[in-house]
Amino acid sequence: MTRKRIVATVAHRVAILAYVLFALFPLFWVLKISVTPNDLLYSEGVRLWPSRTVFDHFDFVIRHSDFPLFFRNSMIVSLSTAVIVTILSSLGGYAMSRFSFRGKFWIVGLMLLTQMFPLVMLIAPIFKILSPLGLTNSLSGLILVYVAFNVPFATFLMQSFFDGIPKDLEEAAMIDGATRFTAFRQIILPLTLPGMAATLGFVFTAAWSELLFALMLISGVDASTFPVGLLSFVSKFSVDFGQMMAAGVLALIPACLFFFFIQRYLVQGLTAGAVKG
Amino acid sequence: MASIDITDVRKAYGAVKILHGVDLTIQDGEFVVLVGPSGCGKSTLLRMIAGLEDISAGEIKIGGKRVNELDPKDRDIAMVFQSYALYPHMTVAGNMSYSLRLRKTAKEKIAAAISGAAEKLSLTPLMERRPKALSGGQRQRVAMGRAIVRKPKAFLFDEPLSNLDARLREHMRGEIKKLHQDLGATSIYVTHDQIEAMTLADRIVAMNAGVVQQVGSPLDLYDRPANLFVAGFMGSPAMNMFEGTYRATDGAPRIELGQGISVPLAGPAPTAEGTKVTLGIRPEHVLVGRELPGGFEARIDLVEPTGFGTILHASAFGSDVKAFSLERGLAERGDTVHVAFPVERIHVFDTATGARIG
Amino acid sequence: MTEAVNAAPYGRDRRPFLRRLASASEPYLYSAPALILIVTVMLVPLVIGISYAFRDMTLLDPFSGGFIGLDHFRALAKDKTFWQALKNTVYWTGYSVALQFCFGLILALLLDKPFRGRGLAQALCFLPWAVPSFLSGLNWAMLFNPIVGPIPHWLYGLGLMSAPDNLLSSPDHAMWGPIIANVWWGIPFFAITLLAALQSIPRDLYEAAAIDGATPFQRFRSITLPFLAPTIAITVMLRTVWIANFADLIVVMTNGGPADRTQIVASYIFTQAFRRLDFGYASAIAMVLLALLLVYSMLIVLLRQTLLRER
Ligand SMILES: Nc1ncnc2c1ncn2[C@@H]1O[C@H](COP(=O)(O)OP(=O)(O)OP(=O)(O)O)[C@@H](O)[C@H]1O
Ligand SMILES: [Mg+2]
Numbered sequence: 044m045t046r047k048r049i050v051a052t053v054a055h056r057v058a059i060l061a062y063v064l065f066a067l068f069p070l071f072w073v074l075k076i077s078v079t080p081n082d083l084l085y086s087e088g089v090r091l092w093p094s095r096t097v098f099d100h101f102d103f104v105i106r107h108s109d110f111p112l113f114f115r116n117s118m119i120v121s122l123s124t125a126v127i128v129t130i131l132s133s134l135g136g137y138a139m140s141r142f143s144f145r146g147k148f149w150i151v152g153l154m155l156l157t158q159m160f161p162l163v164m165l166i167a168p169i170f171k172i173l174s175p176l177g178l179t180n181s182l183s184g185l186i187l188v189y190v191a192f193n194v195p196f197a198t199f200l201m202q203s204f205f206d207g208i209p210k211d212l213e214e215a216a217m218i219d220g221a222t223r224f225t226a227f228r229q230i231i232l233p234l235t236l237p238g239m240a241a242t243l244g245f246v247f248t249a250a251w252s253e254l255l256f257a258l259m260l261i262s263g264v265d266a267s268t269f270p271v272g273l274l275s276f277v278s279k280f281s282v283d284f285g286q287m288m289a290a291g292v293l294a295l296i297p298a299c300l301f302f303f304f305i306q307r308y309l310v311q312g313l314t315a316g317a318v319k320g
Numbered sequence: 321m322a323s324i325d326i327t328d329v330r331k332a333y334g335a336v337k338i339l340h341g342v343d344l345t346i347q348d349g350e351f352v353v354l355v356g357p358s359g360c361g362k363s364t365l366l367r368m369i370a371g372l373e374d375i376s377a378g379e380i381k382i383g384g385k386r387v388n389e390l391d392p393k394d395r396d397i398a399m400v401f402q403s404y405a406l407y408p409h410m411t412v413a414g415n416m417s418y419s420l421r422l423r424k425t426a427k428e429k430i431a432a433a434i435s436g437a438a439e440k441l442s443l444t445p446l447m448e449r450r451p452k453a454l455s456g457g458q459r460q461r462v463a464m465g466r467a468i469v470r471k472p473k474a475f476l477f478d479e480p481l482s483n484l485d486a487r488l489r490e491h492m493r494g495e496i497k498k499l500h501q502d503l504g505a506t507s508i509y510v511t512h513d514q515i516e517a518m519t520l521a522d523r524i525v526a527m528n529a530g531v532v533q534q535v536g537s538p539l540d541l542y543d544r545p546a547n548l549f550v551a552g553f554m555g556s557p558a559m560n561m562f563e564g565t566y567r568a569t570d571g572a573p574r575i576e577l578g579q580g581i582s583v584p585l586a587g588p589a590p591t592a593e594g595t596k597v598t599l600g601i602r603p604e605h606v607l608v609g610r611e612l613p614g615g616f617e618a619r620i621d622l623v624e625p626t627g628f629g630t631i632l633h634a635s636a637f638g639s640d641v642k643a644f645s646l647e648r649g650l651a652e653r654g655d656t657v658h659v660a661f662p663v664e665r666i667h668v669f670d671t672a673t674g675a676r677i678g
Numbered sequence: 679m680t681e682a683v684n685a686a687p688y689g690r691d692r693r694p695f696l697r698r699l700a701s702a703s704e705p706y707l708y709s710a711p712a713l714i715l716i717v718t719v720m721l722v723p724l725v726i727g728i729s730y731a732f733r734d735m736t737l738l739d740p741f742s743g744g745f746i747g748l749d750h751f752r753a754l755a756k757d758k759t760f761w762q763a764l765k766n767t768v769y770w771t772g773y774s775v776a777l778q779f780c781f782g783l784i785l786a787l788l789l790d791k792p793f794r795g796r797g798l799a800q801a802l803c804f805l806p807w808a809v810p811s812f813l814s815g816l817n818w819a820m821l822f823n824p825i826v827g828p829i830p831h832w833l834y835g836l837g838l839m840s841a842p843d844n845l846l847s848s849p850d851h852a853m854w855g856p857i858i859a860n861v862w863w864g865i866p867f868f869a870i871t872l873l874a875a876l877q878s879i880p881r882d883l884y885e886a887a888a889i890d891g892a893t894p895f896q897r898f899r900s901i902t903l904p905f906l907a908p909t910i911a912i913t914v915m916l917r918t919v920w921i922a923n924f925a926d927l928i929v930v931m932t933n934g935g936p937a938d939r940t941q942i943v944a945s946y947i948f949t950q951a952f953r954r955l956d957f958g959y960a961s962a963i964a965m966v967l968l969a970l971l972l973v974y975s976m977l978i979v980l981l982r983q984t985l986l987r988e989r
Contacts, residue, residue: 059788063802069817069862070809076826088826131712138708150709157720158916159971161923161944164964167730167957168723191719194712211405214372217392218399219419219466223704233409252810254926259952270812284826291813302808303801306870310800313874 070295077101077288084284100289109264110290113272117251118297120182120268124189125247128197129239131190136201137227141210154195162192166259179260185268188260189250197242204238204312205231238312244305248298269294322383322473322506323348324369329378331364331530338364339530341378346474349504353517355553356527362510365527366476369508371395383473393422398467399476402483404459406451406466412438413447416465423470437465440499457488461495468499474506482512493519514556518542526550544667548674551600551667557631557642559600563671566595575599575668581616581637586663589678591670597677600667606643607660608632608650615658620651634659731965735958750962759938760946760963767942767967769853770860771922775914777861782868789869790876800873807866815930818859822846822931846932852940856927864921868913875909876902911982918978919971943967 078096079087087093104110139147169188170179178184208231216226232239254270261267273294276287324346331339339361346352354362367373369380371392380387387395398419406415416434425433438444441461451459460480467475480496481489493516500507500520511517517524518538526533526541526549534546545551551559564575564582566589573585575597583599591597609615618636625631629646634657641659651657668678706713734746754760789800806814821827822845830842846855879902887897925944928934934941934949941949943963951960 055788055791055793058784059793059799059803062785062788063799065862066803066806066865069814069821070805072821072827073813073817076820085825088824089828089831091828131715135709135712138705142705142708144702144705146706150713153713153716153721155975156972157716159919159923159975160724160968161925161947161964163925163944163947163951164727164961165720165723166951167735168726169719171726172718172723187715188719191715194715198709198712209403209405211401211403212407214370214392215399215401215405215466216407216418217372218370218397220393220422222391222393225422230407248808248810252812254810254812255948270810273813273816284820287816288820291816294810294813295808298808298810299805302805306801306804306807306866307797309870310874310877313871314877 073288073291073295076284077292079285081285100285101293103286104289104293108272108286108290109267110269110272110293112264113267113269114293116182116266117269117294120185120189121247121250121297123186124193124250125243127186127190128193128246129201129243131194132197132201132242133232133235133239135194135198136203136205137231139198139202140205141213154198157192157195162255166256169256170260173260180262180266182266184260185257185266188256189253192253193246193249197246200242200245200312201235201238204235204241207238207312207314208234235312237308240305241308241312244301245309247301251294251298323350324474324506324508325379325381325384326365326369327379327381329365329368329380330376331361331368331373332376337530339368339376342527342530342532344525344532344535346506346508349506351500351507351509351520351522352525353521353523354508354510354525354527355512355514355517356533357553358512360527361530362527363478366399366478366508366510369474370397370399370476396472397474397476398470398472399478400463400467400480402479404451404463404480404483406459406462408451411448411450412443412454412462412465415451415462416469419466419470433469434465437469440468440502441465441495456484457492460484460492464496464499468503468505471503472505474508477507477509477511479510479512481516489513489516496520514554526553528553544676545600546676548598548600548669551669551676555602557603557644559602559667560606560642562599562639564597564599566591566597566668567593569593577637577639579637583661583666584614584663585666585668585678587678589668591677596671598669598671599661600669601661601665603631603642603644605662605665606641607662608634608643608645609658609660612658612660615660618657618659620653620655620657623651623653727961728965730958730961733958735961736956746958750959751966753959754962754966759941760943762938763941763943763946766853766940767922767944770857770928770940770942771918773857774860774864774921775918777857778864778868778917779910779914781861781865783872785865785869786872786876789873804866804870806863807870809863811863811924811926812930814859814863815856815927818855818862818927819846819931822855847936849936849939852932852936856931856940859927859931860921860924863927864917867917871909871913872906875906879905907985908982911978911985915975915978915982919975922967922971 075092076084077100078098079093080095080097080099083093083095138144139151173179173184173187176184178187212230212234213221213223213226216230217223221229252270253268254274257268257271258274261271269290273287273290276283276290324344326342326344326346329339329342330337342365344352354365356362364373368375369382371387371390371394375388382395382397407418410418413434416437417430420430420433434447435444438447441464443458443461443465446454446458446462451462454462460483463480477496481492484492496509497520509516509520521538523535524538524541525535528549534541534550536544536546541550541554545554545559548561552561562575562577564577567574567576567582568588573588574582575585576582577599589597607615616636618634618641620632620634621640622633623630624633625648629644630648630650632643632645632651634641634643636659643659667676669675670677731750732745732747734744734749785803789796789803809817821829824830824842824844830839830844833839833845834842846852883901884897887901892900922942923944925942925948928940928942928945929948932940934945944967947960947963947967950956950963
């Protein structure tokens with residue numbers, strides 16, 4: 044019995060370790076390439092760690108390329124998108140969770156539909172709609188598009204967070220003298236903060252990694268985002284792996300940091316009946 | 321404080337009708353208890369008074385003023401939920417003061433109000449805790465405290481004690497009664513628990529399937545149930561019911577129960593000869609003995625001692641008869657005894673309509 | 679009393695008109711901002727996009743834009759690459775979803791047990807989800823590249839490959855490159871939703887089953903799986919649809935090659951639209967894909983409803 048349990052425990056830890064290694068190895072490789080000097084790149088291609096490490100690639104990317112600008116643009120776009128989407132999807136998710144109304148079926152249907160087609164299909168029409176408004180080649184246009192793309196899923200997410208909060212609470216608040224909106228703001232929202240954090244992080248990473256529309260709606264360097272900049276390393280004749288991966292490491296930092304802290308709220312928030320008592 | 325008038329109130333969810341016209345007047349300061357089986361619409365009625373559900377038809381007045389169109393916040397009532405619904409992110413003090421803060425009451429007044437309420441409910445040492453760090457009974461008291469701080473026109477309780485264990489429930493029952501005597505507040509209280517209903521109520525409202533069956537003082541409902549439903553619902557162990565036929569032709573009104581047995585009645589019932597009727601008698605009124613004048617032979621099938629008394633299950637004239645007695649060792653299983661129904665304790669109902677006829 | 683019930687009609691709502699309007703429109707007010715955005719930025723362009731499918735829309739060609747009926751669809755029926763891409767899509771989506779699901783479920787089960795350092799392990803295991811998808815594409819393309827990546831050498835060392843070549847240029851196995859990258863990237867999504875579902879299962883159910891003498895496997899089959907089934911159905915549906923539409927990894931890693939062996943419908947649409955600038959044809963393909971995915975989702979929703987009813 045005890046031996047069996049020991050074996051099971053060891054197997055469990057080994058399996059976890061295997062998953063962690065599998066998850067981290069590719070990221071480790073990005074880091075490794077980014078600190079490998081160019082002359083060792085090919086000769087030590089398979090070694091786990093180069094015999095000599097340098098920070099030349101980072102130096103180049105930070106001081107001699109447009110990446111700081113791209114980084115700033117991406118930050119602005121992703122943060123604004125995440126904040127706006129979180130606000131809109133909180134409102135929408137609340138309506139979906141707390142009211143039963145005639146249009147609900149159609150709204151849910153519409154939101155599901157938006158998840159079903161290749162977004163590539165929308166590029167030309169969106170370009171046609173945005174360009175007379177002066178919203179192409181601008182960060183605001185990109186934010187607008189990203190917000191729309193991310194709102195449906197975020198609304199479903201927020202709805203499931205709200206579903207986890209007992210209805211009694213806002214009824215009690217309404218009897219205590221609050222309007223429905225006050226009850227929403229003072230009672231329900233504070234309890235959904237973890238859920239909102241999760242949505243914020245989720246949308247941030249999604250916006251941070253979007254490539255297609257960033258590529259198509261924006262043509263100048265001024266409003267380019269990180270992914271587009273990163274791709275410019277590939278489109279040259281020879282790929283500069285070291286610089287590309289140094290830029291990649293920089294791109295990873297905010298997204299990973301964000302996600303690292305919010306992922307547990309994502310699990311918590313999606314757990315049914317988590318917010319009680 | 322205020323009276324509550326409910327006139328022909330109905331509720332339907334789409335095509336499903338839940339309440340079929342409830343009429344009820346609750347006096348200022350009265351404590352009314354709603355009882356009825358699960359799903360009969362008690363919570364629905366309470367929530368309509370609170371303003372949490374729309375009123376499909378009819379009218380509700382609080383303090384003489386029609387409130388159908390008012391939001392919950394404008395009705396000035398307080399409600400204690402079965403789940404307590406304490407705000408998890410606020411302290412006990414925060415929970416209790418929330419309603420006053422919403423009304424922009426002055427700080428000193430709030431402090432005075434919540435410390436007064438905390439004292440009444442012995443919550444003073446817990447004021448800075450979050451609900452998560454409280455026991456079930458303490459949470460219940462906070463929920464009560466939240467209701468009493470702002471001196472509302474009426475209190476609504478939806479099974480407030482059903483999440484507590486038996487002992488604590490008994491204790492809180494006493495507290496609620498004391499509180500009501502202190503504050504004299506108009507209260508409507510929903511419960512499943514008969515003892516709660518009997519001990520707390522000035523008047524009990526018995527409901528079934530969305531219709532009020534009887535309104536009256538607890539002893540009224542117990543001693544003179546208006547119909548078969550109330551008779552069967554109130555009291556534990558439940559009332560014995562036997563179907564029979566009404567006979568009165570020879571001037572001696574009686575009920576024939578079959579197997580040649582008939583039970584004499586105190587007086588004639590307002591119904592025709594040969595009507596199908598139901599005879600009801602509470603177990604504690606059934607007499608059990610070795611030899612009883614006017615008794616029937618019965619065999620004891622089961623003996624249930626409750627400590628407080630003994631419940632005897634017997635079979636007589638092809639039916640089961642339950643008897644409750646304070647005496648112990650009255651009979652053993654398998655004994656043959658006599659049971660008798662004292663004439664002044666017998667209830668008679670019309671079997672077809674269920675209505676009381678004597 | 680019963681007569682009164684039947685006779686008296688349920689009166690009309692007597693609240694003032696404005697009040698009724700206000701309370702009926704409340705949910706719409708809450709969802710309006712999101713809805714307006716979705717309609718203007720997604721639905722309207724979608725309708726325009728669909729109209730392109732019936733028009734001759736080639737960018738840079740000033741004479742294009744005319745209505746051509748079903749010509750695109752006729753061309754599509756004869757397009758060998760499209761049929762190949764459709765087959766590849768099934769292959770790509772099927773393997774990606776199945777593997778992500780299996781590993782996601784295992785990971786969720788592993789993380790559901792309390793152990794020291796669970797929080798950290800969970801955060802690290804979920805990290806790939808935060809990696810921008812095109813970056814994971816570049817990342818894995820690099821790992822498969824024999825010059826700067828280790829994987830070909832490992833496979834060669836294990837005897838799975840006759841020489842340390844790039845998997846992505848092998849016509850027979852190239853599809854596995856993007857699939858592996860996709861599995862790596864997508865496991866966390868399943869693990870997160872399934873872990874949340876696992877943690878919603880009341881613990882006393884397991885205790886009751888253990889007392890009844892159920893083995894761990896029986897407990898998994900009779901408690902865990904039925905509880906997870908609705909979540910599984912909905913996540914699998916969403917993920918299938920997303921992955922079928924998900925061209926980033928393929929475009930970045932193989933660009934459909936070698937010889938269209940890794941071309942899926944989504945990447946084919948991309949190629950038609952942005953390499954050949956034929957938006958009309960691209961829209962026609964996209965419509966076919968959308969129709970297929972809609973049918974698929976309906977089936978899953980029906981399946982889920984039957985599952986829920988049986989519960
Ligand atoms: N939103 C709703 N839609 C449809 N039917 C409802 C809704 N809410 C309640 N009901 C129905 O109304 C009836 C009365 O419910 P209510 O909660 O008032 O019962 P109750 O008497 O309080 O029961 P309990 O003692 O179990 O609390 C039930 O049959 C219930 O199914
Ligand atoms: Mg109820």
